[in-house]
Amino acid sequence: MYGKFQKYLQDELKAIEDAGLYKHERNICSPQGAEITLEGGKKALNFCANNYLGLSDNPRLIAAAKKAMDERGYGMSSVRFICGAQDIHRQLEKAIAKYFHTDDTILYAACFDANGGVFEPLLTAEDAIISDALNHASIIDGVRLCKAVRYRYANADMADLEEKLKEAQAQRFRIIVTDGVFSMDGNVAPMDKICELAEKYDALVMVDESHSAGVVGPTGRGVAEEFNLYGRIDIHTGTLGKSFGGAVGGFTTGRQEIIDMLRQRSRPYLFSNSLPPMICGAGIELFKMLEESDELHTKQQENVKYFREKMLAAGFDCKPTQSAILAVMLYDAPLSQKFAARMAEEGIFVTGFYYPVVPKGQARIRVQISAAHEKGHLDKAIAAFIKVGKELGVLK
Numbered sequence: 001m002y003g004k005f006q007k008y009l010q011d012e013l014k015a016i017e018d019a020g021l022y023k024h025e026r027n028i029c030s031p032q033g034a035e036i037t038l039e040g041g042k043k044a045l046n047f048c049a050n051n052y053l054g055l056s057d058n059p060r061l062i063a064a065a066k067k068a069m070d071e072r073g074y075g076m077s078s079v080r081f082i083c084g085a086q087d088i089h090r091q092l093e094k095a096i097a098k099y100f101h102t103d104d105t106i107l108y109a110a111c112f113d114a115n116g117g118v119f120e121p122l123l124t125a126e127d128a129i130i131s132d133a134l135n136h137a138s139i140i141d142g143v144r145l146c147k148a149v150r151y152r153y154a155n156a157d158m159a160d161l162e163e164k165l166k167e168a169q170a171q172r173f174r175i176i177v178t179d180g181v182f183s184m185d186g187n188v189a190p191m192d193k194i195c196e197l198a199e200k201y202d203a204l205v206m207v208d209e210s211h212s213a214g215v216v217g218p219t220g221r222g223v224a225e226e227f228n229l230y231g232r233i234d235i236h237t238g239t240l241g242k243s244f245g246g247a248v249g250g251f252t253t254g255r256q257e258i259i260d261m262l263r264q265r266s267r268p269y270l271f272s273n274s275l276p277p278m279i280c281g282a283g284i285e286l287f288k289m290l291e292e293s294d295e296l297h298t299k300q301q302e303n304v305k306y307f308r309e310k311m312l313a314a315g316f317d318c319k320p321t322q323s324a325i326l327a328v329m330l331y332d333a334p335l336s337q338k339f340a341a342r343m344a345e346e347g348i349f350v351t352g353f354y355y356p357v358v359p360k361g362q363a364r365i366r367v368q369i370s371a372a373h374e375k376g377h378l379d380k381a382i383a384a385f386i387k388v389g390k391e392l393g394v395l396k
C-alpha cells in the first residue's frame with residue numbers, strides 16, 4: 001500500500017519545493033536570544049523570534065523552572081481533572097487573571113489548543129461567530145470545530161463588521177473574534193470600535209492576545225489596557241510562547257462562568273496532559289517580574305521606535321506599527337526572498353513574506369524587535385538593511 005501513497009507524497013513535496021514554498025529549518029545551538037549560534041558555529045542576530053520581552057533565556061525564569069522541577073517533579077502524567085492539577089497550576093491561572101484584570105483563567109498546552117477548544121463548548125448551531133479575515137489559523141480551526149453560523153469580516157474593517165453583525169441578528173448569541181495584533185502588519189485591532197459595535201448589536205467579544213500581550217498598552221497588558229476596555233472584553237486567549245517566556249503553554253482568561261464551562265467541556269483541556277510544573281513555576285515568577293517592573297516593555301517599545309525611525313530615515317517603506325512587528329515593504333515576491341537571504345548572509349535573521357501569506361503584490365520583510373536587542377544589534381541590522389537595500393536597488 002505505501003508505495004502508491006509514497007509516490008503521491010513525493011510528488012506533493014516536490015510541488016511544494018518547486019513553488020518555492022518548502023519550509024526549511026535552521027538549527028540553533030544556543031539559547032534563543034538576540035544573538036544566536038547556528039549549527040557549525042556561525043553566529044547571527046535574530047530578528048524573527050517572538051521573544052518580545054527577551055525572556056527566552058532569562059536567568060530568573062530558568063531558576064524558577066528548575067526550582068519547580070526539583071520540588072514538583074518533571075511531568076504530571078495526567079490531565080488536569082483526573083490527577084494532574086497542582087497548586088501551582090491554579091496559582092499561574094490566578095496570576096494571568098490578575099494581569100489581564102479578568103475573573104479567572106484556564107491553562108492549555110498551547111494557545112492553539114485554547115483557540116481550538118473555546119468555541120465548541122460555548123456555542124451551538126443557533127449562534128454566530130463573526131471573525132476577522134486575518135485571524136490566526138488556530139482561531140479558524142476552532143471555528144471549524146463549532147456548529148455556529150460563521151461570518152467573516154475584512155481585516156479591521158468596522159463597516160464590514162457592522163454589516164455582518166446586522167446579518168447575524170437572527171442568531172441567539174453572537175461573538176466577535178479578533179487577533180489583538182495582526183502578525184503580518186503589526187497593526188492593533190480597533191478594539192474600542194469593536195466593543196462599541198458589540199454593545200450596539202448585542203455581541204460577545206473575544207480577542208487573541210498572543211502578539212499583543214506584553215507589548216501593547218501603556219504597561220504591555222494588552223488591548224484592554226491600550227483602549228481602557230477593562231470589563232468589556234469577555235474572553236482573552238493567549239500564549240506563554242511569545243512575550244511570556246517563550247517556552248510553551250496557552251490560556252483562556254475571562255468571565256467566570258465562561259472559564260468554568262471550558263473546564264467542564266473544552267476538549268483540548270479535558271483530553272490533553274497538564275502543563276509540566278516547571279512551566280507553572282516559571283510562569284508564576286514571570287508575572288511577578290512583570291508586576292515589579294515595566295522595564296522590559298519600555299525597552300522593547302523604545303527599540304521599535306528607534307529601529308523604525310532609522311529605517312524610515314534611510315528611505316525604507318515601513319508600515320506603521322503599534323506592536324513589536326515591523327513590516328518593511330518590498331512588494332515584489334522574489335525580491336523579498338532574495339532580500340531575506342542576503343540579510344542572512346550578513347548575519348541578520350529576518351523573514352521574507354509573500355502571497356499567499358500576505359496579499360498579492362504586498363511582499364515584505366518582517367522584523368520582530370525585542371527587549372533583548374541592544375542598540376548595537378539594532379544598528380548592525382539597520383546597516384545591513386541599507387547595504388542590501390542599495391545592492392538590490394530598493395534604496396537609491
Ligand SMILES: *Cc1c(COP(=O)(O)O)cnc(C)c1O
Pocket residue numbers: 109110111112113115136138179183208210211238239240241248249250
Ligand atoms: C502564536 C499564536 C498562536 C499559537 O500559540 P501557541 O501557544 O504557540 O500554540 C495563537 N494565536 C495567535 C494569534 C498567535 O500569534
